[in-house]
Amino acid sequence: MESFAKFWIEVFDNFYKTVIFEQRYELILNGLKNTLIMSIGAIILGSLLGIIISLIKHNYKINGKMKILNKICNTYISIIRGTPVLLQLMIIYYIIFKTSTINPIIIGILAFGINSGAYSAEIFRSGLESIDKGQLEAGLSLGFNYPKTMKYIILPQALKNSLPSICNEFITLIKETSVAGYIGIMELTKVSDIIASKTYNYFFPLIIIAVIYFLITNLLSKIFKKVERKLDINDNNKESI
Amino acid sequence: MITIKNLSKSYGKTEILKNISFDIEKNDKLLIIGPSGSGKTTLIRCLNKLEKDYQGEIIFKKKNIKDIKDELLRKKIGMVFQSYNLFPHLTVKENIELAPSKLTNANKEELSKKTLKLLKSVNIEEKINEYPKNLSGGQKQRVAISRTLANNPEVILFDEPTSALDPESIKSLVKLLNELSKKATIIVVSHDMSLIKSFASKILFIDKGKIIEYGTKEEILKSTNPKIKKFLK
Ligand SMILES: Nc1ncnc2c1ncn2[C@@H]1O[C@H](COP(=O)(O)OP(=O)(O)O)[C@@H](O)[C@H]1O
Ligand SMILES: [Mg+2]
Numbered sequence: 001m002e003s004f005a006k007f008w009i010e011v012f013d014n015f016y017k018t019v020i021f022e023q024r025y026e027l028i029l030n031g032l033k034n035t036l037i038m039s040i041g042a043i044i045l046g047s048l049l050g051i052i053i054s055l056i057k058h059n060y061k062i063n064g065k066m067k068i069l070n071k072i073c074n075t076y077i078s079i080i081r082g083t084p085v086l087l088q089l090m091i092i093y094y095i096i097f098k099t100s101t102i103n104p105i106i107i108g109i110l111a112f113g114i115n116s117g118a119y120s121a122e123i124f125r126s127g128l129e130s131i132d133k134g135q136l137e138a139g140l141s142l143g144f145n146y147p148k149t150m151k152y153i154i155l156p157q158a159l160k161n162s163l164p165s166i167c168n169e170f171i172t173l174i175k176e177t178s179v180a181g182y183i184g185i186m187e188l189t190k191v192s193d194i195i196a197s198k199t200y201n202y203f204f205p206l207i208i209i210a211v212i213y214f215l216i217t218n219l220l221s222k223i224f225k226k227v228e229r230k231l232d233i234n235d236n237n238k239e240s241i
Numbered sequence: 242m243i244t245i246k247n248l249s250k251s252y253g254k255t256e257i258l259k260n261i262s263f264d265i266e267k268n269d270k271l272l273i274i275g276p277s278g279s280g281k282t283t284l285i286r287c288l289n290k291l292e293k294d295y296q297g298e299i300i301f302k303k304k305n306i307k308d309i310k311d312e313l314l315r316k317k318i319g320m321v322f323q324s325y326n327l328f329p330h331l332t333v334k335e336n337i338e339l340a341p342s343k344l345t346n347a348n349k350e351e352l353s354k355k356t357l358k359l360l361k362s363v364n365i366e367e368k369i370n371e372y373p374k375n376l377s378g379g380q381k382q383r384v385a386i387s388r389t390l391a392n393n394p395e396v397i398l399f400d401e402p403t404s405a406l407d408p409e410s411i412k413s414l415v416k417l418l419n420e421l422s423k424k425a426t427i428i429v430v431s432h433d434m435s436l437i438k439s440f441a442s443k444i445l446f447i448d449k450g451k452i453i454e455y456g457t458k459e460e461i462l463k464s465t466n467p468k469i470k471k472f473l474k
Binding site: 140143 | 289291311312313315316319320322324326327328329330339340343344388389392
């Protein structure tokens with residue numbers, strides 16, 4: 001009985017030191033804020049890059065246009081995918097923005113967005129390629145030009161098909177922002193490290209931060225599942241038409 | 242209305258269409274018939290500019306189609322695909338109204354009225370809000386036809402329209418084709434012999450990319466060409 005009480009007192013004590021003492025929850029909330037800002041910014045930038053690149057590649061494949069841009073995109077994708085994201089982040093921080101006083105969070109958004117753009121581009125490319133060629137021809141034969149056919153017919157279907165993979169990519173990205181502490185950004189993982197160095201106890205800060213990451217990514221994948229299900233009630237373009 | 246002059250088309254090194262020339266008159270009911278692989282689909286894809294890399298000329302209303310904008314030509318020469326290619330993410334109504342709503346300035350009410358009229362004429366007005374996956378093959382085809390008709394084309398190309406239909410649906414399709422021919426020039430590609438009697442006013446026999454015979458129904462039925470006689474048996 002006595003040891004049981006002792007255990008709970010210790011748990012509470014640790015929790016107090018990790019979260020409440022010296023307003024450490026403010027540190028955690030600030031870390032959460034920075035992680036979210038960086039993730040959301042990078043998701044937006046990465047998705048935009050991904051969609052644009054996938055459209056350039058599709059245009060090249062179907063119409064033979066934008067040959068040079070297509071080549072640039074391919075180079076970008078292979079370089080980004082072939083090097084670690086932490087290295088990309090450090091290159092942008094220490095080399096490209098060496099002399100400027102830009103907010104490190106912006107650098108985080110740029111680095112993770114540019115990184116995610118390469119993976120998103122591949123996801124959207126395969127989404128576009130999953131649409132039967134007959135859809136494009138049907139659009140053209142009705143008098144739509146190529147861009148309008150993409151806009152009204154191909155993209156809506158391709159984006160829907162890309163949802164599961166793009167959700168995975170977003171989750172990967174959120175977790176990868178945990179290396180941003182290397183360039184001094186106070187994101188969640190960095191915060192856990194700082195708190196641990198003050199309490200001399202790693203267990204609680206790490207577990208608490210892990211739970212926060214898990215809740216974010218879990219919520220995201222639940223939202224995506226819901227959207228997918230909603231779209232599936234209406235149509236199912238995996239079936240051949 | 243359409244003149245095809247010395248049309249040849251190759252995929253790589255294989256010549257698919259070999260020096261094809263013929264005329265199509267306004268309001269013809271042209272049946273292009275021939276064994277599978279003879280180049281029928283390729284021929285009508287050239288008419289719709291889905292294939293552009295060919296030798297020879299295709300003249301539509303006195304103009305080389307190469308000099309007509311793709312989008313304009315395709316609205317005038319519509320196509321109903323063999324696999325229909327309905328848009329799975331759109332309802333029947335949306336499938337039909339997509340092109341006119343985005344490409345013309347017709348208002349919503351007019352479009353709705355027209356869609357209903359089109360669907361009534363093909364007898365599936367009750368499916369107006371369905372998605373394509375909930376339609377039978379014959380119903381999908383009638384939606385595809387309505388979608389093409391929504392552009393008011395002057396020529397309509399049909400690729401193998403009877404291939405996926407049961408005999409009952411073939412009968413109503415033929416009736417519909419004959420109906421449509423009052424307003425537009427109909428070109429049907431098929432290997433279905435029964436269409437010679439039930440539909441065609443003119444027939445083009447094609448085999449291995451070459452024209453074997455071209456003429457009115459009466460001429461073809463009287464033909465002494467041994468290949469055609471063999472075909473007609
Ligand atoms: N995109 C293509 N690339 C290469 N060969 C093709 C292509 N499309 C059709 N063919 C070939 O051209 C020939 C004629 O095809 P097609 O016009 O579809 O014939 P049909 O409609 O009379 O059955 C076939 O031998 C087919 O394999
Ligand atoms: Mg064919």
